[in-house]
Amino acid sequence: MATTTVAGVTVDVSDDGFFTNPEQWTEAMAPELAMADGIETLTDQHWQVIRFMRDEYFAKGTGPTVRVLGKTSGVTVKELYQLFPKGPAKIAARIAGIPKPRGCI
């Protein structure tokens, strides 16, 4: 396990940059995390997905996959890929400060 500094706070992250302790995350960290994944501005729709990721994580113990996001977050799969071109579930999880979602479909 490694640590990194986001918005001036030291947090625990995995080797591929996912928070291992989601409690350490604050909304103020999201813009900096997004920038690191190539997203310059977080829109309301980005935030809708980010908050949904966190809610799902805390309710179910793992973040949703792209299919689940498309079915339940209120944002369509096409829109999700426009918001997070490098992989919606993966990138949104990294910005939302939760571990990488596990699930094949």
Add this chain to the structure above:
Amino acid sequence: MAEQAIEKVSIIISKGSLEGIYPGLIMANGARAEGIEANLFFTFFGMDAIHKKRHEHIKVSTVGNPGMHMATWLGGVPGISSVVTHMMEKQMEELDIPSIPEFMELIADTGCGMYACRASADLFKMEKADFIDQVEDIITVGEFYEKAAGGQIIFT
């Protein structure tokens, strides 16, 4: 030093059975989820997966399939393939695995390209109108290699 990440895959689906189609679809969908560029190519019986009238009726292969763990003669009894397929679909539904038509729509929405094989389409006398709307084009093997350039090719 970290291994170089995969950035692009071209997945060929050549078989028309349920177990011949799903793995390629899961790999394509999974690639897009990882932000990997992906294309799907359907050839020979794999084209049933994109055939408008057939893709809702894909069946598990019960004959010549030792993985079924049933007697060969039993696998050939009329209707067995439908029964086994029905059982498997029920289990997949419980696990929330999408049906093939729904999966195709999802994968196309992720930005994965879908193409049919020219030689197979000619052989089976199929046209673009026979395929689901998500299929972008019927292409030759040469065009396939052009589209696959710079990535990995996976044949299933």
